[in-house]
Amino acid sequence: MNDLGAIYVIVLRELKKFVREKSRLVSSIARPLIWLFMVGGGLSRLVTARSGIAYTQFIFPGILGMTILFSAMFSSISIIWDKEFGFLKEILVAPVRRSSIIIGKALSGTAVSSIQAAIILLVAPAIGLHIGPARFALTLAICMMVSFSISSFGLLLASFYESYESFSVIMNFIIMPMFFLSGAMYPVRMLPPALKAASVLNPLTYGVDALKNSVFALQAGPMGPDFPLGTDIAVIISCSAVLVFAATAASGRKG
Amino acid sequence: MAAIIKVEGLTKKFSDRLVAVDNISFDVEQESIFGFLGPNGAGKTTTINILCTLMAPTSGRAVVDGHDCQKAPRMVRKSIGIVFQDTTLDKDLTAYENLAFHGYIYGIRGSEARNRADEALRFVGLHDRKNDLVKRFSGGMKRRLEVARGLMHRPKVLFLDEPTLGLDPQSRANLWEAITRLPKEHGVTVFMTTHYLEEAEVCDRLAVIDHGRIIAGGAPAELKAAIGGDVICLKTADNAKAAAELKQAGIDARATEDGLQITAAKPESVMPAIIKTLADKVLSIRVETPTLNDVFLKLTGREIRPEEAKNADSIKEEVRAWRRKR
CATH class of the missing domain: 3.30.70 (Alpha-Beta Plaits)
Known part of the structure; x- marks a missing residue:
């Protein structure tokens, strides 16, 4: 049927709106840069560089993860806007499978946040990180995978909410803890046991870790990645599959 | 002529106390305008939601264009177009982009999609505004655009839920002019809900619904005759x-x-x-x-509940305004 067309046009709509809303683009690029240069720059005076990585460089993969986390979540949660302002009904009464709508939405989030991650990735030389073409491509591919799983997670969350008022709840109780417990700002292995346990259960941890694996040439050391790249990618892919399936099931016909 | 919508013993219970639709049955003939008349909260929107497969009935059966709404929802969705009570346009896209989006999800592409979008926009008199963002449109223009969109995939049945709610008289007249041309010019059956008797006038047949039950039915002239004209x-x-x-x-x-x-x-x-x-x-x-109130008074012995004449959209806006103030 026309499910592929539907997926394509759902993504196209998101990209059009993304390009049109200049303020959204600017603020979504500004947030990671503020963290990278202001928070990272400040803390680098406090944290001594170990294993040859400056703190600003250490948090770079985490900042990529943050860019993806925020933009993919925003993009997916925008489905609550569509619900509240009715546009979702236009899609729901079309002869299109629910799963296609979910996949279309997840790919929308993937596209938008991968573009933003790519822009941040271009900033790397400014903090002294020189990533070769091969690593750049690998990093971008990982960004896409992480974007897809976070978007799917956002869609699953969005299926439980009817109005946009719930957004601050998601922001404070899900997005912020996910970010801080992802190993973005500090190595997971150095965390106290309780926080470490939470980090290990956080899917974003593996995304950030995969990015650490691909951005840094060095593999070991206290500031290096916590898990092997293979483990990271396996976790990201299985999480994506489970989340997309759950989001489809949760968005099924109600009433 | 054959019936394109068949509804038998349809019931929708939201809880034991709240029965939105209570065992209703009716047929809608092909290429006619069928009106569902009643106050808000009578069960009109629930019935439309069931017919367009957004909601499952508690019991009973609904068939649209030969397809069971429960068993073959995707076939039903291909046969219908809908204009919901609240606008379902994307305000950040242009009129044309809204139609192009619609074309894609109904499998219409390329030059065929462009031609149909242009044709639909001309039909509702919005062709000169096709590249304007929808957020700059008036309420009447949005409604007409939704009608255009609902027609773009050439549905057999077009559902209109309170199409003129909140519109000024001029926009209302423009919209009606477009709607009444549908059965003859496009072979479309129109299923609409309203709580204005003067709008129900153009329908070929009417069903009056209250508290989820159909309390009267027939051509407008027959209904009016029932209260003496x-x-x-x-x-x-x-x-x-x-x-x-x-x-x-x-x-x-x-x-x-x-x-x-x-x-x-x-x-x-x-x-x-x-x-x-x-x-x-x-x-x-x-x-x-006679107003709907007169018909209602005659049929039920009471007046239409006044608080329900309110537009759901305006309530939403009021709530938002109230939140902003705090």
Whole structure:
């Protein structure tokens, strides 16, 4: 049927709106840069560089993860806007499978946040990180995978909410803890046991870790990645599959 | 003609106490305009939601264009177009982009999609605004755009849920002009809900719904006849004498405080006789059409619940405004 067309046009709509809303683009690029240069720059005076990585460089993969986390979540949660302002009904009464709508939405989030991650990735030389073409491509591919799983997670969350008022709840109780417990700002292995346990259960941890694996040439050391790249990618892919399936099931016909 | 919508014993219970639709049955003939008349909260929108497969009924059966709404929802969705009560346009896209999006999800692409979008926009008189963002449109223009969108994939049935709610008289007239051309020009069956009797006038058949039950049905003329038709209000220099003269001519008039009243199913054919009988003694004459309230009063013994005439959209906006103030 026309499910592929539907997926394509759902993504196209998101990209059009993304390009049109200049303020959204600017603020979504500004947030990671503020963290990278202001928070990272400040803390680098406090944290001594170990294993040859400056703190600003250490948090770079985490900042990529943050860019993806925020933009993919925003993009997916925008489905609550569509619900509240009715546009979702236009899609729901079309002869299109629910799963296609979910996949279309997840790919929308993937596209938008991968573009933003790519822009941040271009900033790397400014903090002294020189990533070769091969690593750049690998990093971008990982960004896409992480974007897809976070978007799917956002869609699953969005299926439980009817109005946009719930957004601050998601922001404070899900997005912020996910970010801080992802190993973005500090190595997971150095965390106290309780926080470490939470980090290990956080899917974003593996995304950030995969990015650490691909951005840094060095593999070991206290500031290096916590898990092997293979483990990271396996976790990201299985999480994506489970989340997309759950989001489809949760968005099924109600009433 | 054959029935394109068949509804048998349809019931929707949200809880034991809240029965939105209570065992209703009706048929809608192909290429006709069918009106669902009743106050808000009567079960009109619930019925539409079931017919367009957004909601499952508690019991009963609904068939649209030969497909069961429960068993073959995707086939039903291909046959229908819908204009919901609240706008379902993307305000950040242009009119044309909204239609292009619609085309894609219904499998219409390329030049075919462009032609149909242009045709649909011309049909509702919005072609010159096709590249404007929808957020700059008035309420009436948004509604017309939604009608255009609902027609773009050439549905067999177009559902319109309170299509003129919140529109000014000019926009309302424009929209009606477009809707009434649908069955003949496009072979589309129109299923609409309204709580305005004057709008129900253009329907070929009507069903009056209240508290989830159909309490009357038939052509508008039949319904109006059931409450005696229109009322002709007449003023003359000598009302008692005029009444007597009318009675001789076979016209039954009753005296009121400020004149005479004559009930007639077709006032336009009674008026010449009145003028002829009374000649220049007539000071003023006017026709009052029964309102839905009159029909309702007659059918249920009570007035339409007034608080429900409110637009859901405006309630939402009020809530937001209230939140902003705090």
